[in-house]
Amino acid sequence: MPAKGGTRRRSSSVYNQYHPPTSYRPTLPPGHEEPSSFPDIKLFFRRNRRRMRSRQFLFLITIVGLFAVSLYCLRGTTLPSLAPEVADLLKTPTHTRPQSEKQDAQPKSEPPRVGDSHPMWQLIKDNEMEFERKLAAQSKTLPEAVVEYKRRYGIPPPPNFDKWFAFAKEREVVLIDEFDMIHHSLTPFWGLKPQTIRRRTQEALGFGNNLMGVLIRNGEVRKIGEGGAADWQIEATQGMMKNFVKHLPAMDLAFNVHDEPRVVVPHDDLERLVKDAVDNQMPAANAVEKPRNSWSPRPKDLGDGSRFEDIKTTRFNVFAHQPTWTHSRMSCPANSPARISLxxxxxxxxxxxxxxxxxxxxxxxxxxxxxCQSPSFGSTFGFFDRPNAYNIVHDLFPVFSQSKISSYNDILYPSPWYWAGKVKYDDKSDRAWTAKEDKIWWRGSTTGGFSRDGGWRRQHRQHVVQKINANDQAKILTNSSPEGGQENWQVKEVPRSDYSAIFDIFFSH
Incomplete structure (x- = not known):
């Protein structure tokens, strides 16, 4: 939907106003489009396993470490961060690589030109090229990583960044410089005072609110639990933190026990917080010439960690099994499709x-x-129709969640469900790759939301299964050129049943 002047309106949430789209695909020059064959499948999966491993360990250590830095340390009159010998690199970046070798921190967002080849093939090739460039540009040493962190994010790395770097290298993390997700999730919190953030955490945990509390004191978990947390979640969360909790300051953390997100802030409040963070608080932190590689002393308003303070009221509201679209779009700009669509x-x-x-x-x-860009989700996605749980707050609370919608302000962290091995993969029960069939296979449950009076028909899994198995027409791309000629892919409408053999998609329960 073009905006005024013919310019396409890009992703419009506040998050994307200061976080440019990261999925730009560089295009091949004219005359260099490759034929529509697909890359070696073993190479494809090997690269994807490498990406998943990088994300897991990068995010695992940053969920708490960088959160603690942003909220407790890189604020106020003393801003502890890097050791002096490393901080000196920030003033004399002689250890950096040439600018041309670095990953551009401001990727373009124009749609790629796909040429004559199949669009899917062109997008795959472009993505491979982009990823290889990103991989080659990653920092190889701690001094390089320090300088690159400040260049990208405009703030010094957090305390114990050297320990995190060693932790990541030991586990062969390859995307060593990628902190975009955690950085942009935490940016609005820079607009709050540290004591406000601490008090809101105590308020959230003191009323229950289906939030599991983790109280860290003297480099160990002093207390954990309550809020309806299951035993496996408590054990898994402790297990995920055990290798680095000794490097964390005294702090209280709130973990969401539900799958559904919990925090969505109105757009005007979110915009104000982000503006203060970007214009004032982050530049102030960046101006410190010799930040320390240590934490601030435990604040006086933080107890000894032996108990959760009892709070009599809460700002969280509970209304499960009801539509949530109106609340979910609150953080979208007033002129975004989600807000202007009636x-x-x-x-x-x-x-x-x-x-x-x-x-x-x-x-x-x-x-x-x-x-914010897709108001159709309001009637096609189960969470917006009737979620099974919905316990929501509209002020910015620091809540760690395992999943969220783009308009929500929860802080994502790796799910303890998978860390605890609740869903196991047995390779002995799987077929050899050469024995697999060329089809898309899926089995799953009818989950995704609460159903009342046939409401299941509006949920996303049901939409997919119904669409794939429908007895109607479908559109495909076909190459109308003779064999060996220049490719010419055109849209063609065909009976969907003509391609039923390549799909095996049904509900199992």
């Missing part, structure tokens, strides 16, 4: 911000997942 009008998604062509090949995953 229920008595067809939902008009900002399709051009993330998809190519009539069949909608996604080139910008950030914009594609931004609910």
């Amino acid at each position: 229920e008595d009008e067809p939902a008009r998604d900002n399709y051009d911000s993330y998809a190519l062509g009539e069949l909608g090949f996604v080139y910008n995953a950030t914009a594609f997942s931004d609910v």
Whole structure:
């Protein structure tokens, strides 16, 4: 949906106003498009395993470490961070690589040109090229990582960054410089006073609110639990932290025990917090010439960690099994598609911000997942229809959650469900790769939301299964050129049943 002047409106949430879309795909020069064959599948999965391992360990250590830094240390009159010998590098960046070798911190967001080849093939090739460039540009040493961190994020790295770097290297993390997700999740909190953040955590834990509390004192977990947390979640959370909790300051943390997110802040409040963070607080932290590699003393308003303070009131409101779309779009700008779309009008998604062509090949995953751009989600996604749990707050509270929608302000962390091995993969029960069939196979449950009076028909899993197995027409791309000629991919409408053999998608329970 073009904005005024013919310019495409990009991802419009406050998050994306200061976090440019990260899914730009560089294009091949004219005449260099490759034929539509697919890369070696073993190489494809090997690279994806490498990416997953990088994300896991990078995010695991940053969920608490960098959160503690942003909230407790890089604020106020003393801003502890790096050791003096490392901090000197920030003033004399002689250890940096040439600028041309570094990953651009401001990627472009224009849609790629796909040329004559199949769009999917072009997007895969472009993505591979982008990833290889990013991989080659990663810091190899601690001094390089320090300088690159400050260049990207405009603040010094946190205390014990050297210990984190060693932790990551020991586990062969390859994307050593990538902190975008945690950085942008924490940016609004820089607009709050540290004592406000601490008090809100205590308030959230003191009323229960289905939040598991973790109280850290003297480098160990002093108390954990309550809030309806299951035993496995308590044990898994402690296990995830045990290798680095000794490096953390005294702090209270709130972990969401539900799958559904908990925090969504109105757009005007969120915009104000982000502006204060970017314009005032972060530059002040960056101006410290010799930050220390140590934590501030335990604040006086933080107890000894032996108990959760009892709080009589709460700002969290509970209303499960009811529509949540109105609340979920509160953080979207007033002129975004999600806010201007009314229920008595067809939902008009900002399709051009993330998809190519009539069949909608996604080139910008950030914009594609931004609910502010896609009001149609309000009637096609189970969470917005009737979630099984909904315990929400509209002020900025520091809540760690395992999943969230783009418009929510929870802080993501790796799910303890998988860390605890609650869903195990047995390779002995799997088929050899050569024995697998060329089809898309899926089995799953009818979860995704609460159903009342046939409401299950509006949920996303049901939409997918129904669409794939429908007895109607489908659109595909076909190459109309003769064999050996220049490719010419055109949209063609065919009976969906003609391709039923390549799909095996049904509910199991």
